Amino acid sequence: MIGSDEITSIRSPRVKAARQLARRSSRQRTRLFLAEGPQAVREALAWSVVTELFVTSESWSRRGELVAQASAQGVPVLAVSGQVMAELAQTVTPQGLLAVCRFIDVPLQRLTEAAPRLVVLLANVRDPGNAGTVLRTADAAGAGGVVFSDSSVDPYNSKCVRASAGSLFHVPVVAGSPLRQATAALRGAGMQVLAADGGADRQLDGLEADGALGRPTAWLFGNEAWGLPADLLALADEAVAVPIYGRAESLNLAAAAAVCLYASARAHRTSPG
Amino acid sequence: MIGSDEITSIRSPRVKAARQLARRSSRQRTRLFLAEGPQAVREALAWSVVTELFVTSESWSRRGELVAQASAQGVPVLAVSGQVMAELAQTVTPQGLLAVCRFIDVPLQRLTEAAPRLVVLLANVRDPGNAGTVLRTADAAGAGGVVFSDSSVDPYNSKCVRASAGSLFHVPVVAGSPLRQATAALRGAGMQVLAADGGADRQLDGLEADGALGRPTAWLFGNEAWGLPADLLALADEAVAVPIYGRAESLNLAAAAAVCLYASARAHRTSPG
Secondary structure, three states, X not given: OOHHHOEOOOOOHHHXXXXXXXXXXXXXXXXXXXXEHHHHHHHHHHOOOEEEEEEEHHHHHHOHHHHHHHHHOOOOEEEEOHHHHHHHHOOOOXXXXXXXXXXXXXXXXXXXHOOOXXXXXXXXXXXXXXXXXXXXXXXXXXXXXXXXXXXXXXXXXXXXXXXXXXXXXXXOEEEEEXXXXXXXXXXXXXXXXXXXXXXXOXXXXXXXXXXXXXXOEEEEEOEOOOEOOHHHHOOXXXXXXXXXXXXXXXXXXXXXXXXXXXXXXHHHHHOOO | OOHHXXXXXXXXXXXXXXXXXXXXXXXXXXXXXXXXXHXXXXXXXXXXXXXXXXXXXXXXXXXXXXXXXXXXXOOOEEEEOHHHHHHHHOOOOOOOEEEEEEOOOOOHHHHHHOOOOEXXXXXXXXXXXXXXXXXXXXXXXXXXXEEEEOOOOOOOOHHHHHHHOOHHHOOOEEEEEXXXXXXXXXXXXXXEEEEEOOOOOOEHHHHHHOOHHHOOEEEEXXXXXXXXXXXXXXXXXXXXXXXXXXXXXXXXXXXXXXXXXXXXXXXXXXXXX
């Protein structure tokens, strides 16, 4: 089925073009990104945003249904050697399937129009793995959107896409939004903006007990290492700390986000709102 | 202060010996591990478990108090070049301070004697970053101990030590315990064993509402990718799922652990127990 058509050189123009999407500047220019593995490829095909599918011969037989689905959508399917796939996927254990996809982020207005009860704002989050994990957690907690500020990592970074485990395709994502504009728009849509800040006096449990988490809420999370500076904290209605009961100085971003987002999810499901 | 004594070769016997501690087998044989950065070194000095301290000239002046404290404890302090430190620390941005430390894990019995209300059991957790993050979260949630099963990553793995952000020194850690023995001992100490399992029928929120989280609890967490197999689930009193409100298939380990541990911490602080 593949035979002589298999691309074995990383110098092939199509491979080179796809490899360039590892760079943010190339993604921005082409508005294309890479999604790797059967789960992400399945999601991307469901969105009809795949422009090209690279497949190793092993995956061609194991994932025939995805290859057939791509072909049915008129997507060019390119057989590549394991070595070419390893170059494209840039992972230790490439999964044999990699799709070039069109951007799927939405304008901020689309997100606010849907009147979500729970939204995540990522400010200055620089580690793509962290950003992807928070996106996945936001999805699990039932969030109606995730906003990546203009000073945060790009949601289409391969590590972010991978860490999101498909959630990039589940939750409306706004990319590169100025934070001031995002908080204003979300507040305009009736949401309170809560900043997660380990140093805050107000504790999450107190807020939950007071019923203050029942309101539609946008959670603002800051940088992994240095949190939220004063000018960003000022954009929030309130700063809230996850309580530390032991001797840890702080929680890491993914853990703090999980605790905050699930507190909101619980409150939204028990409050009359 | 340093001058001609600075070690500039990675072939120096002391540097070579320390570098070997990157390997689990060397750590097991010598019962020594590496702790990097001012925070970890400060903790290790407080425990009096440092056997050797490597310092770059820059850190020697910036962290003089730690160097002085080490000297006062009779710990050999070795000046090394930036290149040697980079080799030792195996991080992209080495922090200029690295201590060789004696193991600090405790026997299982020491942990159960203290009658903790919250304990974490790591079964088959293979990623050291994940394990360290869960250790940090356990510390933050006020856990009285973390047990690394014999099939989990080693708590002294450098990435685990780093991800724990000092929590390895805050929480009693049991290393390499057979899981069957650990669950039996914890149950013998009056704890219920709850397995975090995305596929479980019983939901965390239901357990919390029923007051079942008020009891002393050991949380069992499985492998990042394949969770807990049936034979390990059988070691728990109950399997519990963190609810998924959106379209994510699951939470990642660190996020699931944060939600479970903080649910227990809340329950312990509001229940009469």
